[in-house]
Every structure is written in structure tokens, then in C-alpha cells.
Amino acid sequence: MTDALSCPVTGAAAPLPEYPLPRAAECPLAPAPTTQALRAEKPITKVRIWNGTTPWLITRHADQRALLPDPRVSDDDLDPGFPYVNAHRAEIAPVTPRLITNTDAPEHTRLRRTVNGPFVVKRIEKMRAPIQKIVDELIDAMLAGPNPTDLLKAFAFPLPSLVIAELLGVPYEDHDFFQHNSGVVLDGAVAPEVARKASGDLAAYLDNLLTKKATEPGEDVLTEMAGRVQAGEMSHTEAVHMGVAMLIAGHETTTTMLSLGTLAFLQHPDQLALLRATEDPKVIANAVDEVLRYLSIVQTGVRRVARDDIEIGDVVIRKGDGMIFDLHAANWDPEVFPEAERLDITRPARIHQAFGYGPHQCLGQNLARLELQVAYGTLYRRIPTLRLAADVADLEFDHTGTTYGVRGLPVAW
Helix, strand or coil, X not given: CCCHHHCCCCCCCCCCCECXXXXXXXXXXXXXXXXXXXXXXCCEEECECCCCCCCEEECCHHHHHHHCCCCCEECCCCCCCCCCCCHHHHHHHHHCCCCCCCCCCCHHHHHHHHHHHHHCHHHHHCCHHHHHHHHHHXXXXXXXXXXXXXXXXXXXXXXXXXXXXXXXXXXXXXXXXXXXXXXXXXXXXXXXXXXXXXXXXXXXXXXXXXXXXXXXXXXXXXHHHHHHHHXXXXXXXXXXXXXXXXXXXXXXXXXXXXXXXXHHHHCCHHHHHHHHCCCCHHHHHHHHHHHHHHHCXXXXXXXXXXXXXXXXXXXXXCCXXXXXXXXXXXXXXXXXXCCCCCCCCCCCCCCCCCCCCCCCCCCCHXXXXXXXXXXXXXXXXXXXXXXXXXXXXXCCEXXXXXXXXXXXCEEEC
């Protein structure tokens, strides 16, 4: 891989660039060159998306911080101007229950309150020992298995699946089912009817499981939600679809960060050596935030729509205009992160926006951070000779899903 410091950071932007913008093949971990050029020259500008509409693209860190918490910036995907990610999302929006992912206050506030408890720092921290046990067992199995191996299959897929299954109360023996269907739902390249069927299958599965939890409770999130349904705090349908959203988000993004993060570290051996040499939890936590900043794996942007006219800088975003917040561009903003193209686990990185910002900031960010802290803090220390077993140029990167990742990561030791 070409070092990120020598990757292109400028590119000729068409009057209406097609978004998402293509990455430079020689720099697969860097933001698209044109996106970075726009951040420097036209930080709030129009782009064209799949259906021919032209939402605003916001690329500067400061502009995103100003707009994302603004109550005039709406997450309501029923608004005619909402910039849908793909045809499937546009098609199902009218029949999708109102969730924390598509509502504004006060409805969003009510729904978020019903599911926020299990994801607060104190409760998530109690999972550190169980997650450590899962990580150690997976590494034991890796070391006892074939060498080289695919880190995605041996470690990155099963770890978050085991963790989210334990948290929600989903039987892990069903992980192949929900892992497959989650991937289909998030794959922008599949036909709408295929994605719709996968989403329906997940909902039917969670519907049955949630009903079972009402009579056979456990110590898990689905049991808590079943109790809230019985108490009248949320509907059964809301609980089912909230469970589906957690199941998808709870393993897809972390899987990607485990594999792509490992690739980033292996391409930056000086930073890997710093991480491997420490057991200081603060250093490891900051390393996780730096890799989250550096990779910013949500490649379709955060989508919003203006519910009123908004003046920002010399631009007026009109009521009904769509907006796309490119998180990767903001997290490489040199005004906030000097030498942003450099992976540096010693830099203060916590103000990154990999989890978004404002009232819709990712619900599961504390869980994701904990999983990555345990995984990064253990994997490279226990397998100090871990290395890529293929050329980076031969890796297959995923350009179609909501998250940007790699479809396989051959490693050896």
C-alpha cells in the first residue's frame, strides 16, 4: 500500500460530483481524493446521488458539529427531500416503523430512552471480562488452526456476533442466519426485493424471540424490551424493529473495524509496536479512537433533511433540501487533526465523528469501543508476529455496503 502521506488529497470535482465518490485505488484506507478537495475548496456543496437528486454534501468537521445537533436538521426519512442511500431504503421508508434511526424529538427522545439503559458506560463496562474470555478463546482457536488463515472468518466475524448475541439474548447458534441477512440488508448492490426479504426474515425471527422473552425472561436487552412492551412504554412492533437494528449494527460495524483496523495497524508497524508494548487502558482506548477516526468506515454518509431554512457560512440550505455528512472527510480535517492522513495513536482523537454527532449519535458506541479495546489490546500482543499473507493490491474491498471494509484478510504468524 502507498503510505497515506503520499496519497492524493486533491482531485478535479465535476460541477455535480456523483456521491459516494470513488477512493484512490492505491490508497484504499484514505477518503476519496475529490471529497478532500471539496472540504478544502467547497466544504458545503451540492452532489448528485443515485436517484438524480442533488443534496448538500458537508465535509468540514466544524460545519458538521454545527449542523448535526441543530433541531432544523431532521432525520425524518418520510420527508420528500430526504436523500435515501439507495432504492431499497426509499422503497421501505413509508412502511418502516418509527425508530431512533428515522425520527426527531420528541418521538426520538422517547424511543431512545427505552433502549439507552443497557448501553451506558457503567453497564457496558461489566461486559469487559466476558468479552476478554471470548477474545482469548478465539485467539486460542486461531493459533490451533490453519496458518495462514482469514482473520475475518476466524476472529472478526465471530467476536461481535458472540458479543451482541449475549447482550441481546439471541442464541448464538443462529448467528449464520442473522449474519447473512444483516449483510444483505446493508448491501447497496442487491435488488430491493432481496433486501426487503432479508429484513422481513430478521423481523420475523426477532418477533418470535421477543414473544418468547415475555414468558421466559433472561438477563438481556430483549427481555428488558419485552418488559417495556408489557408496561406500555413501547409497542411490540417498535421493540421488534429496534432489536433488528441493534442486531445489524451490533456486529456489522465492529466486524469491519476489527479487520480493517488490523490492516491499518499492519500497514503502520511503528504504531502497532506502540500498541503492542502497552497494557495501559488509557493508551489502548485512545488508540481505538484514533483508528476509528482514521478509518471512519461509514461510507454512505449520515443522511438528513432540512426542516427549515438554515444559513451556514455563505450558504443557505433551504427547507426540504437533503444533506449528507461525510464523516471520513471531517475526521481527516487538518484544522482539527493536524497531519490527519497520519495514523498516530498518541494524538487526542476522542473528538472524532466516526459515531456521528448530536442526538442521533450511535447508540452502541460504548460497546463498540469496549470490543475494540479488548480485541486490539489482546490480539497483537498474543500474536506478535501477525502479518498479512497477501498483497494489499489483491485484497477485495467492499464499496457497496453502508460500511467500507475488506471481504477477506489473509494473515499469518
